[in-house]
Amino acid sequence: MNPTAQTITKIDEQLSKREIELDPGGYFIIYLDREAKLICAKHYTNVINDRGLAVDPETGEVIPARGKVNRTAETLFTGKTAKEVCVKIFEQTHPSPVTLLDHAAYLGRELVRAEMALIHAQEYVQD
Template sequence: MPMTPNLTPDPPTEADLTALDNKLSKRFIKLDPGGYFLIYLDRDQGLICAKHFTNTINEKGLACDPDTGQPLPTRGGVNRQETRLYTGRTAKELCIAIFENPDMPCPIHYLDHAAYLGREFVRAEIALINNQDYVQD
Protein backbone atom coordinates (compact mmCIF):
# COMPACT_ATOMS: atom_id res chain seq x y z
CA MET A 1 0.00 0.00 0.00
CA PRO A 2 1.54 3.37 -1.01
CA MET A 3 2.20 5.90 1.75
CA THR A 4 0.48 9.27 1.47
CA PRO A 5 2.70 12.28 2.03
CA ASN A 6 2.16 14.36 5.12
CA LEU A 7 0.44 17.51 3.84
CA THR A 8 0.30 19.20 7.22
CA PRO A 9 2.97 21.90 7.38
CA ASP A 10 5.37 21.99 10.26
CA PRO A 11 4.44 24.58 12.86
CA PRO A 12 6.47 27.77 12.60
CA THR A 13 9.55 28.04 14.77
CA GLU A 14 10.17 30.83 17.23
CA ALA A 15 12.69 32.27 14.76
CA ASP A 16 10.05 32.19 11.98
CA LEU A 17 7.55 34.05 14.16
CA THR A 18 10.16 36.61 15.27
CA ALA A 19 11.14 37.28 11.65
CA LEU A 20 7.49 37.71 10.68
CA ASP A 21 6.86 40.06 13.62
CA ASN A 22 9.93 42.15 12.74
CA LYS A 23 8.82 42.37 9.10
CA LEU A 24 5.29 43.45 10.05
CA SER A 25 6.63 46.06 12.47
CA LYS A 26 8.29 47.84 9.52
CA ARG A 27 5.06 48.39 7.56
CA PHE A 28 3.62 51.86 6.95
CA ILE A 29 1.17 52.96 9.61
CA LYS A 30 -1.05 55.98 9.19
CA LEU A 31 -0.80 58.00 12.40
CA ASP A 32 -3.89 58.38 14.56
CA PRO A 33 -5.01 62.02 14.78
CA GLY A 34 -6.34 61.23 18.26
CA GLY A 35 -2.79 61.02 19.57
CA TYR A 36 -0.33 58.42 20.73
CA PHE A 37 0.54 56.43 23.86
CA LEU A 38 3.78 55.74 25.70
CA ILE A 39 3.45 52.44 27.53
CA TYR A 40 5.54 51.38 30.51
CA LEU A 41 5.38 49.28 33.66
CA ASP A 42 5.16 50.51 37.24
CA ARG A 43 6.48 47.41 38.97
CA ASP A 44 6.17 48.89 42.47
CA GLN A 45 2.41 49.29 41.99
CA GLY A 46 2.01 46.23 39.73
CA LEU A 47 0.53 48.36 36.94
CA ILE A 48 0.67 48.71 33.19
CA CYS A 49 0.70 52.45 32.45
CA ALA A 50 -0.19 54.26 29.24
CA LYS A 51 0.39 57.99 28.91
CA HIS A 52 -1.75 59.56 26.19
CA PHE A 53 -0.45 62.54 24.23
CA THR A 54 -2.31 64.59 21.65
CA ASN A 55 -0.77 65.46 18.32
CA THR A 56 -1.68 66.89 14.97
CA ILE A 57 -0.78 65.29 11.67
CA ASN A 58 0.83 67.60 9.09
CA GLU A 59 0.48 67.43 5.29
CA LYS A 60 3.45 65.02 5.12
CA GLY A 61 1.76 62.61 7.57
CA LEU A 62 4.13 63.46 10.44
CA ALA A 63 2.97 63.73 14.04
CA CYS A 64 3.46 67.28 15.28
CA ASP A 65 3.26 69.01 18.63
CA PRO A 66 -0.17 70.70 18.63
CA ASP A 67 1.26 73.71 20.50
CA THR A 68 4.28 74.39 18.27
CA GLY A 69 3.36 72.66 15.01
CA GLN A 70 6.86 71.15 14.94
CA PRO A 71 7.29 67.45 14.03
CA LEU A 72 7.83 65.21 17.05
CA PRO A 73 11.18 63.41 17.06
CA THR A 74 11.07 59.67 16.56
CA ARG A 75 14.07 59.07 18.84
CA GLY A 76 15.04 60.64 22.12
CA GLY A 77 12.95 62.23 24.78
CA VAL A 78 10.17 64.67 24.18
CA ASN A 79 9.32 66.97 27.05
CA ARG A 80 5.55 67.11 26.75
CA GLN A 81 2.77 66.77 29.27
CA GLU A 82 0.44 63.85 28.74
CA THR A 83 -3.28 64.54 28.44
CA ARG A 84 -4.16 61.51 30.54
CA LEU A 85 -2.51 58.63 32.35
CA TYR A 86 -4.32 55.31 32.09
CA THR A 87 -3.39 52.41 34.36
CA GLY A 88 -4.48 48.82 34.79
CA ARG A 89 -3.37 45.60 36.42
CA THR A 90 -4.12 43.66 33.25
CA ALA A 91 -4.36 44.38 29.53
CA LYS A 92 -8.12 43.92 29.71
CA GLU A 93 -8.51 46.36 32.60
CA LEU A 94 -6.44 48.96 30.74
CA CYS A 95 -8.41 48.49 27.50
CA ILE A 96 -11.70 48.91 29.35
CA ALA A 97 -10.42 52.12 30.97
CA ILE A 98 -9.49 53.55 27.56
CA PHE A 99 -12.22 52.19 25.26
CA GLU A 100 -15.26 51.77 27.51
CA ASN A 101 -15.21 54.75 29.89
CA PRO A 102 -18.63 56.43 29.62
CA ASP A 103 -17.27 59.62 31.24
CA MET A 104 -14.36 60.13 28.83
CA PRO A 105 -14.39 60.07 25.02
CA CYS A 106 -12.14 57.41 23.54
CA PRO A 107 -8.92 59.00 22.23
CA ILE A 108 -8.50 56.33 19.53
CA HIS A 109 -9.76 57.06 16.01
CA TYR A 110 -8.32 54.14 14.02
CA LEU A 111 -9.02 50.44 14.48
CA ASP A 112 -5.44 49.48 13.63
CA HIS A 113 -4.29 51.75 16.48
CA ALA A 114 -6.73 50.02 18.85
CA ALA A 115 -5.45 46.60 17.75
CA TYR A 116 -1.83 47.72 18.19
CA LEU A 117 -2.56 48.96 21.72
CA GLY A 118 -4.26 45.69 22.63
CA ARG A 119 -1.21 43.73 21.45
CA GLU A 120 1.16 46.01 23.34
CA PHE A 121 -0.88 45.85 26.54
CA VAL A 122 -0.81 42.03 26.41
CA ARG A 123 2.96 42.09 25.88
CA ALA A 124 3.30 44.48 28.83
CA GLU A 125 1.09 42.26 31.01
CA ILE A 126 3.19 39.19 30.18
CA ALA A 127 6.38 41.13 31.02
CA LEU A 128 4.86 42.31 34.30
CA ILE A 129 3.77 38.78 35.29
CA ASN A 130 7.12 37.24 34.34
CA ASN A 131 9.24 40.05 35.80
CA GLN A 132 10.74 40.76 32.37
CA ASP A 133 11.70 44.00 30.69
CA TYR A 134 9.09 45.60 28.50
CA VAL A 135 9.97 47.81 25.52
CA GLN A 136 7.13 49.22 23.45
CA ASP A 137 7.21 48.23 19.76
Protein backbone atom coordinates (compact mmCIF):
# COMPACT_ATOMS: atom_id res chain seq x y z
CA MET A 1 0.00 0.00 0.00
CA ASN A 2 1.45 3.39 -0.94
CA PRO A 3 1.87 6.15 1.68
CA THR A 4 -1.16 8.09 0.42
CA ALA A 5 -3.40 5.03 0.61
CA GLN A 6 -2.08 4.28 4.11
CA THR A 7 -2.88 7.83 5.24
CA ILE A 8 -6.39 7.66 3.79
CA THR A 9 -7.02 4.27 5.41
CA LYS A 10 -5.80 5.55 8.78
CA ILE A 11 -8.03 8.65 8.60
CA ASP A 12 -11.06 6.52 7.63
CA GLU A 13 -10.42 4.03 10.44
CA GLN A 14 -10.20 6.85 13.02
CA LEU A 15 -13.35 8.56 11.77
CA SER A 16 -15.26 5.26 11.77
CA LYS A 17 -14.78 5.12 15.57
CA ARG A 18 -16.65 8.38 16.25
CA GLU A 19 -20.09 8.53 17.85
CA ILE A 20 -22.91 9.08 15.38
CA GLU A 21 -26.48 10.22 15.80
CA LEU A 22 -28.99 7.75 14.41
CA ASP A 23 -31.42 9.04 11.80
CA PRO A 24 -35.04 9.00 13.00
CA GLY A 25 -35.97 8.57 9.32
CA GLY A 26 -34.55 5.06 9.34
CA TYR A 27 -31.56 3.15 8.07
CA PHE A 28 -30.41 1.45 4.86
CA ILE A 29 -28.89 -1.91 4.04
CA ILE A 30 -26.83 -1.56 0.87
CA TYR A 31 -25.85 -4.53 -1.27
CA LEU A 32 -25.12 -5.51 -4.86
CA ASP A 33 -27.29 -7.57 -7.18
CA ARG A 34 -24.47 -8.66 -9.46
CA GLU A 35 -26.70 -10.68 -11.77
CA ALA A 36 -28.86 -7.62 -12.52
CA LYS A 37 -25.81 -5.30 -12.25
CA LEU A 38 -27.62 -3.14 -9.69
CA ILE A 39 -26.80 -1.28 -6.50
CA CYS A 40 -29.59 -1.92 -4.00
CA ALA A 41 -30.50 0.03 -0.88
CA LYS A 42 -33.24 -1.33 1.37
CA HIS A 43 -34.75 1.31 3.63
CA TYR A 44 -36.06 0.35 7.06
CA THR A 45 -37.99 2.64 9.39
CA ASN A 46 -37.10 3.01 13.04
CA VAL A 47 -37.80 5.15 16.07
CA ILE A 48 -35.03 6.57 18.24
CA ASN A 49 -35.73 5.92 21.92
CA ASP A 50 -34.78 8.13 24.88
CA ARG A 51 -31.41 6.33 25.14
CA GLY A 52 -30.57 7.18 21.52
CA LEU A 53 -31.08 3.61 20.29
CA ALA A 54 -32.96 2.64 17.15
CA VAL A 55 -36.04 0.55 17.89
CA ASP A 56 -38.51 -1.29 15.68
CA PRO A 57 -41.57 0.99 15.45
CA GLU A 58 -43.91 -2.03 15.53
CA THR A 59 -42.40 -4.03 18.40
CA GLY A 60 -40.38 -1.46 20.37
CA GLU A 61 -37.44 -3.90 20.29
CA VAL A 62 -33.93 -2.44 20.00
CA ILE A 63 -32.47 -3.02 16.54
CA PRO A 64 -28.95 -4.45 16.94
CA ALA A 65 -26.12 -2.77 15.05
CA ARG A 66 -24.62 -6.14 14.10
CA GLY A 67 -26.13 -9.47 13.16
CA LYS A 68 -29.19 -10.48 11.21
CA VAL A 69 -32.52 -8.84 11.96
CA ASN A 70 -35.74 -10.22 10.58
CA ARG A 71 -37.58 -7.10 9.42
CA THR A 72 -39.43 -6.07 6.28
CA ALA A 73 -37.94 -3.19 4.32
CA GLU A 74 -40.11 -0.14 3.79
CA THR A 75 -38.70 0.57 0.31
CA LEU A 76 -36.13 -0.89 -2.06
CA PHE A 77 -34.14 1.66 -4.06
CA THR A 78 -32.08 0.35 -6.99
CA GLY A 79 -29.92 1.79 -9.72
CA LYS A 80 -26.96 1.07 -11.96
CA THR A 81 -24.97 3.97 -10.45
CA ALA A 82 -24.58 5.63 -7.07
CA LYS A 83 -25.98 8.84 -8.54
CA GLU A 84 -29.11 7.07 -9.80
CA VAL A 85 -29.83 5.59 -6.35
CA CYS A 86 -29.15 8.97 -4.67
CA VAL A 87 -31.56 10.75 -7.03
CA LYS A 88 -34.27 8.21 -6.20
CA ILE A 89 -33.71 8.55 -2.43
CA PHE A 90 -33.13 12.31 -2.14
CA GLU A 91 -34.92 13.89 -5.10
CA GLN A 92 -37.74 11.58 -6.13
CA THR A 93 -39.00 10.42 -2.73
CA HIS A 94 -41.07 12.96 -0.81
CA PRO A 95 -40.46 13.27 2.00
CA SER A 96 -36.98 11.83 1.76
CA PRO A 97 -36.41 8.97 4.22
CA VAL A 98 -33.12 10.63 5.20
CA THR A 99 -33.49 13.41 7.75
CA LEU A 100 -29.88 14.07 8.80
CA LEU A 101 -27.14 15.57 6.62
CA ASP A 102 -24.43 13.29 8.03
CA HIS A 103 -26.59 10.29 7.14
CA ALA A 104 -26.98 11.64 3.60
CA ALA A 105 -23.20 12.06 3.29
CA TYR A 106 -22.63 8.53 4.61
CA LEU A 107 -25.09 7.07 2.10
CA GLY A 108 -23.40 8.91 -0.75
CA ARG A 109 -20.01 7.52 0.27
CA GLU A 110 -21.34 3.99 0.67
CA LEU A 111 -23.18 4.05 -2.64
CA VAL A 112 -20.01 5.18 -4.44
CA ARG A 113 -18.08 2.35 -2.74
CA ALA A 114 -20.77 -0.10 -3.88
CA GLU A 115 -20.59 1.29 -7.42
CA MET A 116 -16.80 0.87 -7.52
CA ALA A 117 -17.12 -2.71 -6.25
CA LEU A 118 -19.70 -3.43 -8.95
CA ILE A 119 -17.54 -1.93 -11.71
CA HIS A 120 -14.35 -3.69 -10.59
CA ALA A 121 -16.01 -7.02 -9.62
CA GLN A 122 -14.83 -6.63 -6.02
CA GLU A 123 -16.52 -7.62 -2.80
CA TYR A 124 -18.69 -4.97 -1.19
CA VAL A 125 -19.37 -4.90 2.54
CA GLN A 126 -21.25 -1.90 3.92
CA ASP A 127 -19.27 0.09 6.51
